Amino acid sequence: MNQNNKPTIKDVSRKAGFSITTVSQILNHKGQRFPPETQRLVQAAAEELGYVANFSARNTRLATQQRTIGVLVPQIQNPFFGNLFRGIQDYIYNEAIDAILVSTDSDQRKAHRYLEHLIQRSVDGFIIATQLDSQDPLLQKLQRMHIPYVLLDQNEGDEVGDQIIVNEQQGGHLVAEHLAAVKQGPIILVVPQQQSSNIQTRIAAVRAGLAQHQIPAAAIYDYQVADLTKLAGTAVGKQIMADFAGVSALTIWAVDDEVAIGITKAIQQAHKQIPATVKLMGYDDTDYAEYLNLTTIHQPITTMGHKAAELLKERLEDPTRLRQVIINDVKLIQRGSTK
Amino acid sequence: MNQNNKPTIKDVSRKAGFSITTVSQILNHKGQRFPPETQRLVQAAAEELGYVANFSARNTRLATQQRTIGVLVPQIQNPFFGNLFRGIQDYIYNEAIDAILVSTDSDQRKAHRYLEHLIQRSVDGFIIATQLDSQDPLLQKLQRMHIPYVLLDQNEGDEVGDQIIVNEQQGGHLVAEHLAAVKQGPIILVVPQQQSSNIQTRIAAVRAGLAQHQIPAAAIYDYQVADLTKLAGTAVGKQIMADFAGVSALTIWAVDDEVAIGITKAIQQAHKQIPATVKLMGYDDTDYAEYLNLTTIHQPITTMGHKAAELLKERLEDPTRLRQVIINDVKLIQRGSTK
């Protein structure tokens, strides 16, 4: 028994009456040379003690290790990131990789703390889906330390790590096309205060598309949310409903579904009808968008998780290979909220 | 450089021109006895090489280790479990514990595979929120191996592990009271095919409460779902809408919010109105219930995660202490779907 009072290989060896070597060999399926009786005795002793090899000791010794990666998401309560994680998990568990998940609450400071913590824990790599500036010192630290990372969804500016990105240009364009087609009254864009580069691209593409359709800038209003949550969405929603109380027709696009879903509530509370008086559109195609009849842009998030894990695994295996960037197409999902 | 071409303490020692001991001491903040210049040189060398102590080697040696626990949930895409994980995370990161999360897709076989995998990885303990029979051989294995675990939410029969449970008796009673108060037409109960013991309790309490209100058993219909997902909910929902197509008033309770949300869609597609023609009620108070105006029973899920982590941590520290069972109260959240 060691300090954790877990049985060690020594305990098994003593109990079985064979050397440590013999036990190790048999337990690692390299004991063909031992007579069946010996094998049985060793197995029995291990079983009886409830022995399992100490992970750290084993990994210290072994050339081919069980790997551990860190996964950073802004909000694990958001099913969008739940699905992302599912995609990651599906891939890694066939590759002897475990994932330590961390939800940062979209808080840069927390993200930093967790990232730092996981570096100290010497994880083998990262999948980062939280907003990190491409100039973020921690990203540079990862580079200096040769810890591979895959940036996902919320990042575009980084020029070093492997990346999974979505075609925001296309997404923004699809939004604009659809808004132009269904538009009624003024158009309201609900965007975040802090914009990662991909979101900037998305919004810029929306504006460009709207301009193409000759929609005057004066007919477009901007509202900001502090973070991408339902709560924040409801808050701006109320503001919008108040500001446009007298207006009988409105068109709203929110930068993501969570915010759009939050706005939904404000619209109801203002006794307006979707889509009759307010057309509403989101972005992401979260699991719940379908049940809220929300028109949105679909991102293949589970697949993206899968691919991110794959990129990281391959990078782990070949640190010198060329930088990979995978771009995903998106599509418009039209539902009742803009009928 | 070792086999992962990560720098080791040896590399740092060589580069700094001091012994391994000196480096180790200084890097672990135990180097007060060394002159500032030495400390500086060592820090600089470590920094330059991007050195971080190998986790496994360090943990092999140290008495007071960084711990790792396994967290099993049925569906991480379900925000209910996202919030659970948030609660767990909040607690453990102040306790030098990391969590490996695994989402089992409500699949017993997967749950078994992952649990087995994590045992082999010699994690220090488990928080289990997936449905596992109290007689499950893996639970017994955990007991034999003295690996502590906390059972959560979906389990009641186990007589060994620490537990966080909710007062299902109370929950079922609240459901029945509310159904009786708002009821119109026949009452439909949508329940899972496979019922863990807590869900059995919940459902039994609903039936008992209904009986108390003199509602004849003939006016209560049962429908079953294969799993607790929105998809399964929509499927039964369609069946219900078909079976009761001619009926102008209906009352439905679903065993959880996900299923209720799924049913929502079937009701819409059948062009029925909630709550005018169909009253609908769920269970869990998932984040989205509020935005879908779903009447439900609130479970303090984040707090439960927090407490589960706390129980596990304390158990890790004192394996012999008395078994703990924490019971959580629930409450009725009345919303538009039963107005």
Next chain:
DNA sequence: ATGAAAGCGCTAACAT
């Protein structure tokens, strides 16, 4: 058929 011994990377007691 079995075991002794070396060594993975690290920390810490104990010299010097």
Next chain:
DNA sequence: ATGTTAGCGCTTTCAT
């Protein structure tokens, strides 16, 4: 002020 040495639990080479 610094280094030598032992040892954590494990796997593996090499004897016997």
